[in-house]
Amino acid sequence: xxxxxxxxxxxxxxxxxxxxxxxxxxxxxxxxxxxxxxxxxxxxxxxxxxxxxxxxxxxxxxxxxxxxxxxxxxxxxxxxxxxxxxxxxxxxxxxxxxxxxxxxxxxxxxxxxxxxxxxxxxxxxxxxxxxxxxxxxxxxxxxxxxxxxxxxxxxxxxxxxxxxxxxxxxxxxxxxxxxxxxxxxxxxxxxxxxxxxxxxxxxxxxxxxxxx
Amino acid sequence: xxxxxxxxxxxxxxxxxxxxxxxxxxxxxxxxxxxxxxxxxxxxxxxxxxxxxxxxxxxxxxxxxxxxxxxxxxxxxxxxxxxxxxxxxxxxxxxxxxxxxxxxxxxxxxxxxxxxxxxxxxxxxxxxxxxxxxxxxxxxxxxxxxxxxxxxxxx
Numbered sequence: 001x002x003x004x005x006x007x008x009x010x011x012x013x014x015x016x017x018x019x020x021x022x023x024x025x026x027x028x029x030x031x032x033x034x035x036x037x038x039x040x041x042x043x044x045x046x047x048x049x050x051x052x053x054x055x056x057x058x059x060x061x062x063x064x065x066x067x068x069x070x071x072x073x074x075x076x077x078x079x080x081x082x083x084x085x086x087x088x089x090x091x092x093x094x095x096x097x098x099x100x101x102x103x104x105x106x107x108x109x110x111x112x113x114x115x116x117x118x119x120x121x122x123x124x125x126x127x128x129x130x131x132x133x134x135x136x137x138x139x140x141x142x143x144x145x146x147x148x149x150x151x152x153x154x155x156x157x158x159x160x161x162x163x164x165x166x167x168x169x170x171x172x173x174x175x176x177x178x179x180x181x182x183x184x185x186x187x188x189x190x191x192x193x194x195x196x197x198x199x200x201x202x203x204x205x206x207x208x209x210x211x212x
Numbered sequence: 213x214x215x216x217x218x219x220x221x222x223x224x225x226x227x228x229x230x231x232x233x234x235x236x237x238x239x240x241x242x243x244x245x246x247x248x249x250x251x252x253x254x255x256x257x258x259x260x261x262x263x264x265x266x267x268x269x270x271x272x273x274x275x276x277x278x279x280x281x282x283x284x285x286x287x288x289x290x291x292x293x294x295x296x297x298x299x300x301x302x303x304x305x306x307x308x309x310x311x312x313x314x315x316x317x318x319x320x321x322x323x324x325x326x327x328x329x330x331x332x333x334x335x336x337x338x339x340x341x342x343x344x345x346x347x348x349x350x351x352x353x354x355x356x357x358x359x360x361x362x363x364x365x366x367x
Contacts, residue, residue: 031295032295032298032299033262034262034263034266034298034299034302034303035299037262038244038247038259038303041247041252041255041259045247045249045252087294089291116297116298137301138302138304139302140243141243141247
C-alpha cells in the first residue's frame with residue numbers, strides 16, 4: 001500500500017486533522033474573588049479545565065517561574081492558555097505577561113489580558129509584548145468562546161505544520177528534526193520549539209504518522 | 213383558571229423586568245444567568261453573595277480611611293472603589309456601579325464631603341439590591357417548590 005494512498009484516506013481534503021481535541025487547561029489570574037468565580041464558570045461552561053489564582057505572584061509560583069522549589073514536578077504541567085487581569089496589586093497583568101514571554105517553558109502559551117479600562121496605550125503595550133488578545137471587562141460568554149476557538153485553531157495549525165513536516169520527512173526519507181516552516185503564532189522566531197503544547201502536538205502527529 | 217405556579221411565574225417575570233427597568237440590573241446579570249444550569253443551579257446566587265461580601269468589606273475599608281480626619285488616604289479609597297466598581301460591573305449591579313463612578317470622581321478630586329456622601333449612597337444602594345435579589349431568589353424557590361419551572365425572562 002502506497003504511503004500517499006493511506007494519507008489520502010486519513011487526512012480529509014479540508015486539511016483538518018482527525019486528532020481528538022484535548023481539554024484546554026486555562027490558568028486564570030485575578031485579584032477579585034467575584035471575577036475569579038465568573039471567569040472560572042465561563043471557562044468551565046466552555047469545556048475548559050480551569051485553575052484560578054489570585055495574583056501574578058501566585059501564577060508564577062504555579063508555573064514554577066518564581067525560582068522556587070515547585071519547578072521539579074512541573075514536567076507534566078500543561079497550560080494551554082493564561083487569562084489575566086491587568087490591574088492587580090503587586091505584579092500587574094502586564095508584568096506577568098512579560099515574565100511568561102521571557103520564560104522558555106511558557107513563552108508559547110497564549111496570554112489574554114482582561115481589563116475594565118479601555119485605555120488604548122495599555123492595549124497596545126500588551127499586544128506589543130505578545131498578548132494574544134485584550135478583553136474588556138465584564139467578560140461575556142461570547143468572548144470566552146471566541147478565545148477558545150482562536151486557541152484551538154492556533155494549536156490545530158501548529159499540529160498541521162508538524163504533521164506536514166513529518167509527511168515530508170517520510171517522503172524524503174529524511175530524519176532531521178522538525179522543520180522551520182512558519183507557524184501561525186505571532187512570535188518572531190518561526191521554528192517550533194519543544195514547549196509543552198507543541199510537544200503534545202508533535203507526539204500526536206507522530207502517532208498519526210506511525211500508522212503509515 | 214390561574215394556577216399557583218402560573219401566578220408565581222408571572223410575579224417572577226414582572227419583578228425581574230422591573231429590576232432591569234428601574235436600573236438595578238443590566239445585561240451583565242443576564243450574562244450570569246446564561247452560566248447557570250442543572251450542573252451549577254445556584255451559580256448566580258453564589259456570585260452575588262460574594263459580591264455583597266465584597267461590598268461590605270470594601271465599604272468598611274473606605275469608611276475607615278475617610279474617618280482619619282485630616283489624614284485621609286484617598287489613594288486607598290480610590291483603589292477600593294476601583295475594585296468595587298469592577299465587581300459591580302461583573303455582576304450587573306448597574307446602580308452600584310454608577311455610584312462607584314461618582315465616588316471615584318470625588319476621590320480623584322479629593323473631595324472629602326463628596327466622598328462621604330457618595331459612600332453612604334453606595335452603602336444604601338448595595339443593601340437595597342441585596343434585599344431585592346433575595347426577594348427574587350425567594351420567588352424562584354417558591355416556583356420550584358410548587359413544582360414549576362423558573363421562566364426565561366427576555367428583557
